[in-house]
Amino acid sequence: MSIIKDTARPVFPFTAIVGQEEMKLALILNVIDPKIGGVMIMGDRGTGKSTTIRAIADLLPQIDVIADDPFNSHPSDFELMSELVKESIISGDSLMTKLINVPMVDLPLGATEDRVCGTIDIEKALTEGIKTFEPGLLAKANRGILYVDEVNLLDDHLVDILLDSAASGWNTVEREGISIRHPARFVLVGSGNPEEGELRPQLLDRFGMHAEIRTVKEPLLRVQIVEQRSQFDQDPYICMQAYDDQQKILKAQIADAQLLLPEVIIDFSLRMKISQVCGQLDVDGLRGDIVTNRAAKAFSAYHGRKQVEISDVKEVITLCLRHRLRKDPLETIDSGFKVKQVVAEIFD
The missing domain is CATH 3.40.50.300 (P-loop containing nucleotide triphosphate hydrolases)
Structure with missing residues (x-):
């Protein structure tokens, strides 16, 4: 505590x-x-x-940063360093680091x-x-x-x-x-x-x-949310203590996924299907394809897998594409539903 x-x-x-x-x-x-x-x-x-x-x-x-550096420079990755820190490292200066x-x-x-x-x-x-x-x-x-x-x-x-x-x-x-x-x-x-x-x-x-x-409509859930918030406002530390184990588990899961991510692969057939969905939805540019591939890999790593599955793509594709669809002012259908419809056609 x-x-x-x-x-x-x-x-x-x-x-x-x-x-x-x-x-x-x-x-x-x-x-x-x-x-x-x-x-x-x-x-x-x-x-x-x-x-x-x-x-x-x-x-x-x-994260590990160079002490007293306003840019949170990484101690060893040149891409994440300020010019001043780069110059100091090239000159052979020893720099203090700290965790923040x-x-x-x-x-x-x-x-x-x-x-x-x-x-x-x-x-x-x-x-x-x-x-x-x-x-x-x-x-x-x-x-x-x-x-x-x-x-x-x-x-x-x-x-x-x-x-x-x-x-x-x-x-x-x-x-x-x-x-x-x-x-x-x-x-x-x-x-x-x-x-x-x-x-x-x-x-x-x-x-x-x-x-x-959207606002939660179910009365029981609304009561639960209000109670939790009241408990946190009354004594935040007791509330944090109650969820400490769950927080640690999720923290470890995220850290493991970050390490596993470079090893995750997505098959050519799945990449083709993602691009088919983007093409059928008339998504401008290739950003939708790229983001969906990345998100599916991250989702797979989050679940501890090195191979992206169809279910991973289905979980993330709506989040990646719904805001890229051309909006028709007369369209009554929700863009997320439209994405799911096309995904169901192509993947199933």
């Missing part, structure tokens, strides 16, 4: 969250393989979107581009010849999770910047001929309420997965 009380801020246990299986699965698969490209969670107000997203970060194993919790960064709705990307001190650069960089939220989120609530209300220009950094793994800041580049590899998680407006299709398509969540 004393171990749990050492945590800076009590986090509602992920394994205690009732329902919303689609959102939970999408988050787990993205932390197993961040290259899936993040997840967009759309749903009603008060359905636990923020609670679930904050809870997933608490499940991840700690996976960063969980919230992007406020009113954030400016400078706050997100960071700023260069032009005056110092011109007068003293020193490149002084004030890191932004993208630097802080490197190797972690960047969460944007109400992403559909965020300025399109900022959404573009976030998606570009998430896809390339780098953030570049340029001012007055001075350029600074740093690693920015993070799982981008956006949430929003469709009543407040949709994201532009070309931005929505850039999110790897799209989870739709």
